[in-house]
Amino acid sequence: xxxxxxxxxxxxxxxxxxxxxxxxxxxxxxxxxxxxxxxxxxxxxxxxxxxxxxxxxxxxxxxxxxxxxxxxxxxxxxxxxxxxxxxxxxxxxxxxxxx
Amino acid sequence: xxxxxxxxxxxxxxxxxxxxxxxxxxxxxxxxxxxxxxxxxxxxxxxxxxxxxxxxxxxxxxxxxxxxxxxxxxxxxxxxxxxxxxxxxxxxxxxxxxxxxxxxxxxxxxxxxxxxxxxxxxxxxxxxxxxxxxxxxxxxxxxxxxxxxxxxxxxxxxxxxxxxxxxxxxxxxxxxxxxxxxxxxxxxxxxxxxxxxxxxxxxxxxxxxxxxxxxxxxxxxxxxxxxxxxxxxxxxxxxxxxxxxxxxxxxxxxxxxxxxxxxxxxxxxxxxxxxxxxxxxxxxxxxxxxxxxxxxxxxxxxxxxxxxxxxxxxxxxxxxxxxxxxxxxxxxxxxxxxxxxxxxxxxxxxxxxxxxxxxxxxxxxxxxxxxxxxxxxxxxxxx
Numbered sequence: 190x191x192x193x194x195x196x197x198x199x200x201x202x203x204x205x206x207x208x209x210x211x212x213x214x215x216x217x218x219x220x221x222x223x224x225x226x227x228x229x230x231x232x233x234x235x236x237x238x239x240x241x242x243x244x245x246x247x248x249x250x251x252x253x254x255x256x257x258x259x260x261x262x263x264x265x266x267x268x269x270x271x272x273x274x275x276x277x278x279x280x281x282x283x284x285x286x287x288x
Numbered sequence: 289x290x291x292x293x294x295x296x297x298x299x300x301x302x303x304x305x306x307x308x309x310x311x312x313x314x315x316x317x318x319x320x321x322x323x324x325x326x327x328x329x330x331x332x333x334x335x336x337x338x339x340x341x342x343x344x345x346x347x348x349x350x351x352x353x354x355x356x357x358x359x360x361x362x363x364x365x366x367x368x369x370x371x372x373x374x375x376x377x378x379x380x381x382x383x384x385x386x387x388x389x390x391x392x393x394x395x396x397x398x399x400x401x402x403x404x405x406x407x408x409x410x411x412x413x414x415x416x417x418x419x420x421x422x423x424x425x426x427x428x429x430x431x432x433x434x435x436x437x438x439x440x441x442x443x444x445x446x447x448x449x450x451x452x453x454x455x456x457x458x459x460x461x462x463x464x465x466x467x468x469x470x471x472x473x474x475x476x477x478x479x480x481x482x483x484x485x486x487x488x489x490x491x492x493x494x495x496x497x498x499x500x501x502x503x504x505x506x507x508x509x510x511x512x513x514x515x516x517x518x519x520x521x522x523x524x525x526x527x528x529x530x531x532x533x534x535x536x537x538x539x540x541x542x543x544x545x546x547x548x549x550x551x552x553x554x555x556x557x558x559x560x561x562x563x564x565x566x567x568x569x570x571x572x573x574x575x576x577x578x579x580x581x582x583x584x585x586x587x588x589x590x591x592x593x594x595x596x597x598x599x600x601x602x603x604x605x606x607x608x609x610x611x612x613x614x615x616x617x618x619x620x621x622x623x624x625x626x627x628x629x630x631x632x633x634x635x636x637x638x639x640x641x642x643x644x645x646x647x648x649x650x651x652x653x654x655x656x657x658x659x660x661x662x663x664x665x666x667x668x669x670x671x
Contacts, residue, residue, distance in 0.1 A: 193420050194428075198559040202552065203432055210433075210551030211440030214463070214544050218447035221459040225451045255459045277470065284477060284554060285346055 209280070213273050220269030221255065228258030290621045291366075295494050297628055298370045299487060303514040305373045306483040308380040309392040310340065310518020313479060315527035316389070316549065316569035317471035320542035322652060323531030326461040327468070329522070329649035335465075336472040337520035343476020344484075344512035357417045358397060361489065363408035367615050367624060369490040371406070374631050375399025375608030379600060381638045387525035387533075387647070388593055391564030394600040396482055397422055402605025403612035425561045426597070430571030433552045437575030440544035445580060448540060460539035467546035472519070474553040475565050480515045482562065484508055524647040530569065532656045533589045535577035544579070545572040567597065586656075 256263065317339075318332040327335065376392070376399035383390040397418075404412050448456050484503040491497040497504070503511075531537065537545070549565070549572045556563040570593060577585035614630075615623030 193416075194424055195420075195559070198561075199428070202555045202559065203435070205555055206432060206436045206548070206551045207439060209555075210436040210548040211443060211544070213551075214440045214467070214547040215443035215447055217460075217463050217543070218444045218540070221456070221463075222448055222451055224459070225455050255455045255462075257455075277466075280554060281346070281473075284558070287558065 209276065213276060216269050216273055220266040220273075223259075223262040223269065224255055224266035225257045226259040226262030228260070228262075291494060293621060294366050294370070294624050295490065295496065297624055298366055298373070298490050299510075301370055301373045301377070301628060301631070302483055302487045302490070303510055305377050305380070305396065305486075306480065306511050306514035307518035307521075308377055308384070309396075309479050309483065310337075310515040311521045311523040312380050312384050312389075312392050312518075312526060313475060313565055314519045314522050315530040316565045317468050317475055317546070319527045319530035319569075320537050320545050320573065321464050321468040322527060323537050324461065324464065324539040324542045325653075326464040326539055326542060329524075329527075329652055332468070333520050333522040333649075335469065336475075337516040339469055339472035340476035340480065340519045341512050341516035343473040343478075344480035344515060345508065346473070346477050357421055358414055359401060359404045360408070360412045360414065361493075363404060363412040364400075364489060364493050365407065366490050366494050368403045368407045368612060369400065369486060369493070370624060371403035371612035371615055371627060372396070372400030372608040373486070374611040374627055375402055375604040375606070377631060378607050378634055379604040381635055383596060383600075384523055384525055385638050385642050386596075387529040388596045389526045389530050389566045389570055390593070390596045390600050391426070391566045392479060393482060393562055393564045394422070394426065394597070395604045396486070397562075398601035398604030399608035400486070401601070402608030405605070406609035406612040407616070421561060423601075425556065425563055426567055429552065429556065429561075429563050430567045430574070433548050433568045433571030434575035434578065436552065437545050437548035437572040438579030439575075440548055441541055441576045441579030444540045444544055457539050460543050463543045464539055464546060467543050467550060470550035471546050471553070471565075471569070474550050474557075475519075476512070476515065478553060478557050478562070478565060480511050483515070484511045487511070522649065524649065524652045525642075528647050528652050528654075529589065529593075530573060532653060533586060534570070534573050535583055535585050536656075537573070537576065538580075541576035541580055541583070545569070545576045548572040548575065 314333055314336055318327070318336050321327045322329050322332050373396070376395040379390070379395040379398070380392055401413055401418065451459070484507050487507050488497065488501065488503045491504075491507075492499050492501060535541070549569045552568045552572075553563060553565055570590075574585060574590055577583045611627050615627045617623070618626055
């Protein structure tokens, strides 16, 4: 800590910034990868019959489905996305509570 | 009576500043989403406008810190604040004209510091506060944002390399909508507060509010509306520079940039730094260019921006000081009116000139045409 730069705030901004600003999108990438994991029957684009596939594709003709058709992958992906949403919700809560 | 007219003019000018703040900074949140096609340009600015409105009500902790920590508030008069706002607005409009994303916060701070110096001398400025709360964070924040964004980009590309191209593109576009929304929200919690603080400061200086008051509800509401309206209008010139000029961005990079910006802005305001969202967003976008192998970063564009950042505080200060001097020499209500008339004339001139090389929702994503100044007409410019 010195008079001109608050070093303790600085390192917290860097560390928490890395966790939230780089860690959460990385977790999103992990979730996406699990979501995209191919299943047994459904591996080709557009043939995905699951509700998840319809949910993700939503009229984007010509783009490959994000949901690969693997239910385990879907569950793990949902956990990843839930953690991200929870982290964002907690962050917003902290900002509002700080008032 | 005269005092009432002056304070009314001040509120109008302050809301005008808030409006320029909104459209100047739309790009910070939405440029990357527009560039990657995650959101259509019109949808993006509408979403950003609404979230700015929400954000402005979400947190009021930043309000009034802007002036109290930087100048001796006892020396501040309504005319000083108004002259400072003139400096901020003119700088914002000029940089918007040239498509340079510069800091609206620095424009405002520079303007107020300049007019305070003109009114009460150099001693009325808290130099240490100015350095430790504004200038040093301004130097560090783009570097930290770039570091976080580069790390995020590197991780994302590593983790998602097995996902097929189309699925990856689509998945990250969905993610981008979330991360861009967060940046808009963060912008509302920060930048709308700054104008609320300035109006409140002037009301206190005028004696309309007891000292130490918080922003009254009509101030909060009108500032929130002004900044979200400005955001909705969309500063297409700045959006274009940020989204297309610096780095050619893919959707995973866009999400990395926005996540980094949102995290750094929210964290810093938590620690009481009134950071420039522009500096953070630009740092993040550079970072995603650095973090992806083979991505081209146009350092000449980045260099031109950094140069503009160096000049933001001093030039806004000079304009603010000039505006105060003019108002002071003429004196009273007349001086203030002359300032406002000149401000309107300059704003109108810049606006008319900008129409010749208009950038709009239609051509914002056109191919970047290289080193030419962004003020040059784009190939598909619309009138």
